[in-house]
Amino acid sequence: MKKQVIISIAKQFFKKTFYMKGLLLLLFVFQAILIYITVNGWNAHEDHDHVIENHQDKARESWENNPDKHPHRMAHFGTFAFRAQHPLSIFDSGIESYTGNSIFLEAHRQNTANFSEASLSTALVRFGDLNIAMLLQLILPLIIFFIGYSSITSEKENGTLKIIYIQGVSMKEVLLGKSVGLFLVSALFFIPSLVALWSIAVTDDHSVGNAVIIRSFLITVSYLLFFMILCCITVLISAKSESSKKALLTLLGGWLLFFVIIPKTAQVVGNSMYPNLSKIEFRAAVEAEVSKKGDSHNPNDPYFNNLKDSILKVHKVTDVKQLPFNYSGFLMSKGEEQTAVIYNKQHRKLIESYRKQNSITNGLVLLNPYLAIKNLSMSLSATDFDTYVSFLLQTEKYRYEQSQYMNNLQMKFISNKATSSEGKINVVKSEYWKSAPKFEYSFIAIGKTLQNQLLAIITLSVWLLITSIIMIKFSNNFKII
Amino acid sequence: MYSILIKQFFRSKTVVLAFSILMVLGILSITTGKQFLTQKSAVVVKTIEKQKEHIKTQTNLHEDDLGLLLYYLKFSFIKPLQPLAGISIGQSDLNTHIQNVSILNLEGQKYDTDLVNPMRLQVGNLDISFLIIFLFPLIVIALNFNILSEEVENGTWKMITIQSKSSFKYLLKKFSVRIFFVFIILGILFLLAKLILDIPFSIDFFHIIIVSYVYILFWFSVCFFVILLRKSSNTNAIVLLVSWLLLVVFLPVLINNYITNKYPVEEAFAMTIKQRDEYHKKWDTDKKETMDKFYKHYPQFKKYGVKNEGFSWLWYYAMQQMGDDESKVEREAMYGKIRSREKLSKKIAQFFPPLQVQLSMNDIANTGLSHHIEFLNATTDFHEKLRLQFYPKIFEDQPASTINWNAYKPEYFKSTSDFNLLKNMLSIILITLFLISTAILKNIKFFN
Numbered sequence: 066m067k068k069q070v071i072i073s074i075a076k077q078f079f080k081k082t083f084y085m086k087g088l089l090l091l092l093f094v095f096q097a098i099l100i101y102i103t104v105n106g107w108n109a110h111e112d113h114d115h116v117i118e119n120h121q122d123k124a125r126e127s128w129e130n131n132p133d134k135h136p137h138r139m140a141h142f143g144t145f146a147f148r149a150q151h152p153l154s155i156f157d158s159g160i161e162s163y164t165g166n167s168i169f170l171e172a173h174r175q176n177t178a179n180f181s182e183a184s185l186s187t188a189l190v191r192f193g194d195l196n197i198a199m200l201l202q203l204i205l206p207l208i209i210f211f212i213g214y215s216s217i218t219s220e221k222e223n224g225t226l227k228i229i230y231i232q233g234v235s236m237k238e239v240l241l242g243k244s245v246g247l248f249l250v251s252a253l254f255f256i257p258s259l260v261a262l263w264s265i266a267v268t269d270d271h272s273v274g275n276a277v278i279i280r281s282f283l284i285t286v287s288y289l290l291f292f293m294i295l296c297c298i299t300v301l302i303s304a305k306s307e308s309s310k311k312a313l314l315t316l317l318g319g320w321l322l323f324f325v326i327i328p329k330t331a332q333v334v335g336n337s338m339y340p341n342l343s344k345i346e347f348r349a350a351v352e353a354e355v356s357k358k359g360d361s362h363n364p365n366d367p368y369f370n371n372l373k374d375s376i377l378k379v380h381k382v383t384d385v386k387q388l389p390f391n392y393s394g395f396l397m398s399k400g401e402e403q404t405a406v407i408y409n410k411q412h413r414k415l416i417e418s419y420r421k422q423n424s425i426t427n428g429l430v431l432l433n434p435y436l437a438i439k440n441l442s443m444s445l446s447a448t449d450f451d452t453y454v455s456f457l458l459q460t461e462k463y464r465y466e467q468s469q470y471m472n473n474l475q476m477k478f479i480s481n482k483a484t485s486s487e488g489k490i491n492v493v494k495s496e497y498w499k500s501a502p503k504f505e506y507s508f509i510a511i512g513k514t515l516q517n518q519l520l521a522i523i524t525l526s527v528w529l530l531i532t533s534i535i536m537i538k539f540s541n542n543f544k545i546i
Numbered sequence: 547m548y549s550i551l552i553k554q555f556f557r558s559k560t561v562v563l564a565f566s567i568l569m570v571l572g573i574l575s576i577t578t579g580k581q582f583l584t585q586k587s588a589v590v591v592k593t594i595e596k597q598k599e600h601i602k603t604q605t606n607l608h609e610d611d612l613g614l615l616l617y618y619l620k621f622s623f624i625k626p627l628q629p630l631a632g633i634s635i636g637q638s639d640l641n642t643h644i645q646n647v648s649i650l651n652l653e654g655q656k657y658d659t660d661l662v663n664p665m666r667l668q669v670g671n672l673d674i675s676f677l678i679i680f681l682f683p684l685i686v687i688a689l690n691f692n693i694l695s696e697e698v699e700n701g702t703w704k705m706i707t708i709q710s711k712s713s714f715k716y717l718l719k720k721f722s723v724r725i726f727f728v729f730i731i732l733g734i735l736f737l738l739a740k741l742i743l744d745i746p747f748s749i750d751f752f753h754i755i756i757v758s759y760v761y762i763l764f765w766f767s768v769c770f771f772v773i774l775l776r777k778s779s780n781t782n783a784i785v786l787l788v789s790w791l792l793l794v795v796f797l798p799v800l801i802n803n804y805i806t807n808k809y810p811v812e813e814a815f816a817m818t819i820k821q822r823d824e825y826h827k828k829w830d831t832d833k834k835e836t837m838d839k840f841y842k843h844y845p846q847f848k849k850y851g852v853k854n855e856g857f858s859w860l861w862y863y864a865m866q867q868m869g870d871d872e873s874k875v876e877r878e879a880m881y882g883k884i885r886s887r888e889k890l891s892k893k894i895a896q897f898f899p900p901l902q903v904q905l906s907m908n909d910i911a912n913t914g915l916s917h918h919i920e921f922l923n924a925t926t927d928f929h930e931k932l933r934l935q936f937y938p939k940i941f942e943d944q945p946a947s948t949i950n951w952n953a954y955k956p957e958y959f960k961s962t963s964d965f966n967l968l969k970n971m972l973s974i975i976l977i978t979l980f981l982i983s984t985a986i987l988k989n990i991k992f993f994n
Contacts, residue, residue, distance in 0.1 A: 187891040192798035417638040
């Protein structure tokens with residue numbers, strides 16, 4: 066293979082493409098849209114950030130403004146966690162529209178995360194989200210197909226392929242040259258998008274740490290791989306097809322199948338194969354297990370009566386009122402501990418069934434580079450399923466700690482003779498509200514993301530390798546005449 | 547004449563391929579709808595079961611304290627899904643169809659979501675409405691883009707202009723063959739859907755069918771318009787595909803983004819904080835003040851008076867009530883924003899048939915946002931009814947055993963669909979007519 070020849074074929078393809086009417090216009094429109102999306106997305110992200118921060122502060126303020134109170138009242142006063150978005154969600158918003166934005170965290174009750182964007186939107190939201198990744202994942206592939214479908218067939222139809230061959234250029238060089246040329250043209254489209262990505266990464270005030278740079282770097286590499294694969298496939302299909310029309314039809318059909326039908330079907334199949342519990346069943350499952358273990362609210366419960374007896378024995382007293390700490394606080398902390406374990410177990414099961422539902426899609430990553438880039442892109446932009454699960458787990462952990470903090474206050478400061486949480490008698494000083502820790506959400510570590518998406522990364526590399534091998538094999542058998 | 551055209555039509559591999567793709571995906575989409583409906587109705591059955599169990603266990607545990615019992619008791623309110631929801635799943639997969647509420651502060655319970663995999667929601671459903679809105683246009687384009695240009699390129703068009711009486715009539719015949727068979731395919735799909743999803747012959751089903759046919763006709767008119775620009779097959783293909791990409795993929799996304807950013811619903815957060823604060827504040831404020839507010843809302847309960855010392859359920863439920871009552875401003879602001887989103891969506895959708903069809907189908911199948919808001923409002927009424935039943939019993943300290951708990955079965959939301967076919971389809975019909983007449987007028991000189 067001669068490098069010189071490949072470069073000159075690529076150059077020639079690049080130049081020729083711009084003879085096409087309308088291409089410059091298309092490029093211009095594409096970039097104009099990119100600018101609109103980026104600016105708009107940036108503003109929306111800033112606004113969202115603002116709203117989240119404002120409300121988080123507001124909720125905290127009213128928490129801290131509580132007067133001296135019974136700690137159990139504070140445990141039910143509870144905290145809100147509002148979900149912050151990663152700055153890279155401007156680039157790829159992933160499942161962001163469908164995940165709850167606010168969750169109420171209180172004692173012995175696990176609430177759902179509510180007010181997802183989609184739940185407040187009309188059906189239009191289901192057409193998709195506008196972001197840079199959508200341009201790169203759905204629209205640009207089509208543009209690549211349009212530009213490249215006749216790359217080989219037109220040479221065949223014009224008879225120029227023979228002339229090139231006679232001049233001593235091998236088929237390998239033609240295919241590779243055209244692929245490189247197509248990649249260069251597509252670079253004109255996607256480089257500004259990557260610039261937009263990097264400007265988001267650099268302009269961000271690093272509230273999310275330096276990981277944003279690593280994330281952007283990996284996103285860049287992934288998309289480069291993805292477009293290389295697409296360009297090679299386009300040229301290959303053009304070479305395999307009898308006519309330009311057939312090449313275009315194959316490519317468009319492929320787009321429809323790989324980019325639309327397979328992803329949707331895979332998720333439907335996953336859902337019907339591994340149905341998850343509905344909320345009612347989920348609650349019932351938790352309740353059943355709790356009552357099997359023992360109900361701390363039930364005065365005749367054997368489990369908690371045993372607990373009481375052993376506690377009385379240890380402290381060598383006959384009545385809970387003689388204990389050196391508030392017994393109902395102790396009881397609640399035990400109850401909390403127990404239900405939290407049971408809830409977490411069920412919740413893990415639920416997440417596991419979601420994962421199984423997603424496993425069909427994740428498995429198909431091997432066969433479908435679009436799914437690979439889709440999953441990779443949203444994972445790296447911290448807008449994927451794992452990120453959301455990590456948010457939920459962090460809120461539950463915080464909820465648990467907060468409840469136990471209140472239970473401990475109750476054990477320590479509330480008289481054992483207190484019968485009610487009402488009024489100003491059985492109270493804890495309000496300074497303890499201020500010293501209760503705030504909810505701090507941290508995004509999933511980049512290492513964990515990479516671990517989750519290892520398959521997708523390998524897939525993209527393998528795909529590029531395989532397409533190159535096919536290209537070489539194919540050119541060996543290619544009949545020019 | 548027609549028999550030859552039909553033969554010619556089916557000789558093309560594209561046609562056979564296109565129709566088989568439609569049938570396969572059609573069956574897949576109907577199965578999706580079926581599976582969705584089955585899952586949802588299975589949950590309804592479970593809900594009825596669980597409520598019975600739940601009431602039984604709770605009444606046993608707290609039989610001597612009605613106030614405490616009703617703190618725990620939850621009652622279900624169900625929005626049954628129509629079979630048509632299997633055709634247009636809409637937003638019904640992400641908005642819960644079962645509310646499970648206690649008589650405590652409602653605003654803290656009403657927006658609880660169901661457990662759904664967000665990945666599934668993001669990918670969206672492959673239901674028939676998707677097939678019609680997204681894929682049928684592509685098939686229509688594939689069948690039509692070259693019906694004139696191909697003849698010109700192959701040189702057969704000249705023969706036709708010489709031989710046939712009217713070349714325009716010939717073109718129309720060719721066109722009508724395609725319309726006929728696409729309509730047949732769509733008809734078969736609806737028939738299958740009717741049988742598999744158990745859809746009764748109702749005015750709603752009829753409306754969905756009409757909306758779909760009008761939409762398909764719209765795409766035929768787009769093709770008709772482009773064909774009669776008399777460009778090459780390649781140009782036609784590109785122009786039609788780009789219009790499809792714009793109308794079905796890109797513009798909807800852009801419009802949704804515009805609406806979402808124009809009306810961000812941050813009031814939801816403000817409301818949810820407020821309803822918490824207003825209830826909890828009452829633990830530390832003057833009891834009489836709380837009770838006065840409560841009696842202002844429910845003058846009929848004034849006779850229960852104000853007890854200043856210690857805890858009472860009367861005071862407790864009055865405090866809970868304040869969470870709802872005093873977050874009203876924020877709540878209305880939130881609903882106002884949602885209404886604005888809806889209004890703007892409807893307004894813009896008029897000009898974009900795919901959006902209009904999606905919104906219309908959801909409207910008919912009761913799976914849209916407006917329907918969910920109605921359900922939320924009905925939940926408020928349901929909740930209020932329960933409160934009014936239980937409040938006096940709690941305040942009078944009646945024993946739980948005096949209440950006939952068997953009567954408390956889950957209740958159903960009765961929905962009313964007031965879909966106006968003509969009003970919703972008018973704009974699409976006008977656009978279609980405009981495209982056809984412009985195409986004919988521009989070409990009048992070519993036809994005799």
